[in-house]
Amino acid sequence: MDGLLLLLKYVHWNVGVREFGFRPKLVCGSTPPSRSDPLELQNGINCRGRKLEMSRYQGDDVDEMEDDYQAGGAEDDMDEDYDGRGLGDSDSDDEEYGQSNSKLKDTSSADARKGKDIQGIPWDRLSITREKYRQTRLEQYKNYENIPNSGEASEKECMHTERGGMYYEFQRNTRSVKSTILHFQLRNLVWATSKHDVYLMLHYSVLHWSALTSERSEVMNVQGHVAPREKHPGSLAEGFSQTQVSTLAVKDKLLVAGGFQGELICKYLDREGVSFCCRTTYDDNAITNAVEIYNSSSGSIRFMASNNDCGVRDFDMEKFQLCKHFRFEWPVNHTSLSPDGKLLVIVGDNPEGLLVDAHTGKTIHNLKGHLDYSFASAWNPNGLTFATGNQDKTCRIWDIRNLSKSVSVLRGNLGAIRSIRFTSDGRFMAMAEPADFVHIFDVKSEYKKRQELDFFGEISGMSFSPDTESLFVGVWDRTYGSLLQYGRIRNYSYLDSLP
Numbered sequence: 001m002d003g004l005l006l007l008l009k010y011v012h013w014n015v016g017v018r019e020f021g022f023r024p025k026l027v028c029g030s031t032p033p034s035r036s037d038p039l040e041l042q043n044g045i046n047c048r049g050r051k052l053e054m055s056r057y058q059g060d061d062v063d064e065m066e067d068d069y070q071a072g073g074a075e076d077d078m079d080e081d082y083d084g085r086g087l088g089d090s091d092s093d094d095e096e097y098g099q100s101n102s103k104l105k106d107t108s109s110a111d112a113r114k115g116k117d118i119q120g121i122p123w124d125r126l127s128i129t130r131e132k133y134r135q136t137r138l139e140q141y142k143n144y145e146n147i148p149n150s151g152e153a154s155e156k157e158c159m160h161t162e163r164g165g166m167y168y169e170f171q172r173n174t175r176s177v178k179s180t181i182l183h184f185q186l187r188n189l190v191w192a193t194s195k196h197d198v199y200l201m202l203h204y205s206v207l208h209w210s211a212l213t214s215e216r217s218e219v220m221n222v223q224g225h226v227a228p229r230e231k232h233p234g235s236l237a238e239g240f241s242q243t244q245v246s247t248l249a250v251k252d253k254l255l256v257a258g259g260f261q262g263e264l265i266c267k268y269l270d271r272e273g274v275s276f277c278c279r280t281t282y283d284d285n286a287i288t289n290a291v292e293i294y295n296s297s298s299g300s301i302r303f304m305a306s307n308n309d310c311g312v313r314d315f316d317m318e319k320f321q322l323c324k325h326f327r328f329e330w331p332v333n334h335t336s337l338s339p340d341g342k343l344l345v346i347v348g349d350n351p352e353g354l355l356v357d358a359h360t361g362k363t364i365h366n367l368k369g370h371l372d373y374s375f376a377s378a379w380n381p382n383g384l385t386f387a388t389g390n391q392d393k394t395c396r397i398w399d400i401r402n403l404s405k406s407v408s409v410l411r412g413n414l415g416a417i418r419s420i421r422f423t424s425d426g427r428f429m430a431m432a433e434p435a436d437f438v439h440i441f442d443v444k445s446e447y448k449k450r451q452e453l454d455f456f457g458e459i460s461g462m463s464f465s466p467d468t469e470s471l472f473v474g475v476w477d478r479t480y481g482s483l484l485q486y487g488r489i490r491n492y493s494y495l496d497s498l499p
Contacts, residue, residue, distance in 0.1 A: 143415035150372035150392040158411040165451040168486035178481035179460035179474030187418040190461030190474040191250035229273035232320035249291035258288025306332040326361035347374035378420040389417030423468040
C-alpha cells in the first residue's frame with residue numbers, strides 16, 4: 001500500500017500535534033498545556049520538568065497509527081506494494097533532520113502550471129482526492145482554545161469577505177530547507193530580508209536560504225555551546241548550551257533568537273560569532289514568546305522581547321543594553337511598535353489587548369473584543385490601524401482614532417490566527433492559521449477582498465520581503481516540510497506609463 005496515504009493519516013493525527021486535527025490528551029495533568037514545557041508540542045502532554053529531546057520531535061508512533069489506520073479498513077484502499085514504513089520515515093539522521101530527501105523534488109511555477117501539486121503530493125495515486133481530504137480536514141480539525149468555545153462564539157461578529165483575489169502567485173516550493181516548530185503556539189520562525197534571502201529555524205540551526213542561487217547555509221547552531229565574542233555590560237560571557245529556540249527575528253543585519261529559558265542570543269550577520277547573550281529572567285516561566293526588531297527615531301537598531309514572565313523588554317543593540325522593562329498582569333505573547341515609535345500593541349494570555357505608551361509603559365486603552373488569548377499583532381505602515389490575532393479564530397483590525405471597538409473582524413478556516421504581517425507599502429495584510437491556510441487581504445478594499453493560499457502542513461512562519469515582491473511561508477511536515485515562495489503580481493498598464 002502506498003505510504004503517502006498513510007502519511008495523510010499521520011498528518012491528521014500527529015504532525016500538527018494538538019492543533020492539527022484533534023484535541024490533545026493530557027496524560028500527566030488535568031490542566032491545559034502551558035508554554036513552560038516544550039514537550040507539549042511533541043505529543044500533547046503536559047508533563048513539566050522533562051527536557052525536550054529533539055530527536056523525538058519527529059514522532060515515533062507511526063507504527064501505532066498504521067495499526068489504527070488499518071484497523072479502520074483503510075488497507076483496502078492502499079496499494080499492495082507498501083513496505084511497512086510510512087513515507088515520512090527516514091533512513092538516516094541527515095534525512096530525519098531535513099538534510100536531504102532525494103525522493104522528493106522541488107516544484108516550480110512551470111510545474112504548477114502543468115497541473116502538478118505545489119507540494120508534490122501525487123493525488124492521482126491516492127484513493128482520496130485533494131478536495132475530499134480538504135473537506136475532511138475542515139470538518140474534523142479541532143482548534144486549540146484556552147477559553148472553551150471561543151471560536152464558535154466569535155463567528156457571529158465576522159465580516160463577509162470575498163475570496164478569489166490574486167495578489168501573489170506561486171513561484172517555487174523547495175524541500176532543501178524545512179522550518180521546524182518547537183512550540184505549537186509560537187509561529188514566528190521565518191524571516192525574509194530581501195526577495196531572495198530567507199532565514200528560518202531547523203531544530204537547533206538557524207539557516208539562510210538564497211532563493212536566487214537555491215543554496216542554503218548555516219548561520220548559527222545553538223545545539224552546543226554558544227558564547228558572545230564581544231564584551232558588553234550585561235552580556236553573559238559564559239553563554240548558553242543547547243538553547244531551545246522558541247522565536248526568531250531577523251531584520252537588516254541583526255538576528256535575535258529567543259529561547260525557552262528566557263535566553264536572548266543576538267548576532268550581526270556581517271560579523272563572526274555572536275555579539276550578545278543575556279537571560280531575561282531566571283523565573284521558571286521564562287519563555288521568550290516573540291521578538292520585534294525596529295529602528296529607533298535616532299536611527300539605532302533595537303528590539304523588544306515579549307516574555308511569559310509578563311514582561312516586555314526593550315534593548316538597544318548599539319549600546320548592547322536593556323533600556324526599558326515594562327511589566328503587565330499576564331504573560332505577553334506579542335508586542336508591536338507603531339511606525340512613529342510612540343505606541344505599543346501588547347497581546348497575551350488575556351482576551352483583552354492593550355494599547356500602551358511606548359515611552360512610559362502606561363496603558364492608553366484596553367482593546368476589547370477577542371474571546372481568547374492572542375499571539376499575533378502588527379501595525380499598518382500608515383500608523384493609524386493595527387491588527388491582532390487570536391485563538392478565537394479571528395483577526396481584528398483597530399483604528400487608533402476610534403478604539404471603542406474593532407473596525408473589522410476577519411475569520412480563518414481552521415484555527416487560531418498565529419501570525420500577521422503587513423507589506424511595507426501597507427497594501428496587503430497576511431494572516432496565518434496554525435496549519436494549511438494563509439490569507440492575504442487587500443487593505444485598499446477595507447479587507448473585503450482576499451486571496452487564500454491553500455496547502456497542507458503546519459505553518460512555522462511567514463514573511464513578506466521588505467520590497468513587498470516576495471512572500472515566504474514555512475511548512476513543517478515530516479515528509480512535505482518545505483519553504484513556499486510566492487511573488488507579487490504586478491498589473492502594469494500602458495496608459496499608466498504615459499506622462
